Amino acid sequence: MKVRVGFLGPLGTYTHQAAHEYFQDSVIYNERKTIAETLESLETLDYAVVPRENSIFGSVIETFDGLKVLKRGSIQDEVVLKIQHCLVVKKGARLSDIDCVISHEQALGQCQKFLAERLPSATTTGMISTAAAAQKVSKSQTLNVAAICSEICVTTFENLEILVRGIQDQNSNYTRFFVLGRNPDINPSFTHALLRVTPQRGCTDSDTTFDLTELLKTIDLSVIHIDRRPAPVSEPFLDTYFLEVVSSSKKASEWPEQLSQSISRVRGKGYLVEIIGRW
Numbered sequence: 555m556k557v558r559v560g561f562l563g564p565l566g567t568y569t570h571q572a573a574h575e576y577f578q579d580s581v582i583y584n585e586r587k588t589i590a591e592t593l594e595s596l597e598t599l600d601y602a603v604v605p606r607e608n609s610i611f612g613s614v615i616e617t618f619d620g621l622k623v624l625k626r627g628s629i630q631d632e633v634v635l636k637i638q639h640c641l642v643v644k645k646g647a648r649l650s651d652i653d654c655v656i657s658h659e660q661a662l663g664q665c666q667k668f669l670a671e672r673l674p675s676a677t678t679t680g681m682i683s684t685a686a687a688a689q690k691v692s693k694s695q696t697l698n699v700a701a702i703c704s705e706i707c708v709t710t711f712e713n714l715e716i717l718v719r720g721i722q723d724q725n726s727n728y729t730r731f732f733v734l735g736r737n738p739d740i741n742p743s744f745t746h747a748l749l750r751v752t753p754q755r756g757c758t759d760s761d762t763t764f765d766l767t768e769l770l771k772t773i774d775l776s777v778i779h780i781d782r783r784p785a786p787v788s789e790p791f792l793d794t795y796f797l798e799v800v801s802s803s804k805k806a807s808e809w810p811e812q813l814s815q816s817i818s819r820v821r822g823k824g825y826l827v828e829i830i831g832r833w
């Protein structure tokens with residue numbers, strides 16, 4: 555059977571482009587409506603691709619909220635895509651017609667300067683993806699709504715045209731995507747891992763305060779990124795930490811063992827720890 559890959563849809567999203575860059579034409583692509591549903595698709599599909607972070611606007615919150623409750627699969631690789639946003643309108647609309655701009659929160663966040671300078675009175679509305687925004691503009695009966703999306707959307711959906719190209723706040727704009735596998739193909743010489751760490755009540759020395767420095771000392775690996783989201787428990791202000799760790803180049807052969815020892819040490823202090831990615 556052909557390999558099936560879930561992605562944040564519809565066709566025309568940046569996630570679809572990242573998935574295509576990775577898997578090319580060798581697989582069947584299955585769109586999902588949200589990032590949460592894309593991660594859940596690993597219950598039935600072989601792979602899933604989700605955006606992880608952007609160089610202008612930072613981490614993608616929905617992805618980390620989905621990773622908090624990930625039940626099946628793990629991250630096996632990453633893809634980096636250069637992002638060039640366009641202001642896309644219904645054919646015939648001019649900039650002066652636009653009073654509402656719709657897109658994924660990430661795209662709106664990456665184009666704040668353009669919106670403040672060129673469309674200061676327009677309202678903005680978050681959508682589940684950039685291509686979902688383009689699709690909505692394509693179906694709109696009026697000329698007053700614009701989407702921020704990739705230029706591909708103009709050929710994917712009808713009656714659209716590009717009004718302005720390259721509207722992101724910096725020309726250098728990249729998004730990093732995670733590729734997850736249901737039964738991941740882990741590269742034996744992996745150099746990155748993503749740890750999901752949730753402190754449990756009572757696992758900190760002072761009982762009430764969680765001490766991040768203490769956790770990092772216990773981990774004792776090179777941590778290159780930290781993301782934090784509220785933990786999926788009823789306890790208020792208890793957070794789940796996502797720590798991206800990398801092997802130190804000097805002792806590459808000892809790295810898998812170092813990683814498992816680090817995890818045992820952290821578990822020994824009472825934290826819930828899982829490796830949710832190796833690449």
Ligand SMILES: O=C(O)C(=O)Cc1ccccc1
Nearest residue numbers: 567568569658660683684729
């Ligand atoms: O909405 C999309 O097209 C996505 O794939 C999410 C996203 C949005 C903006 C930049 C990178 C990824």
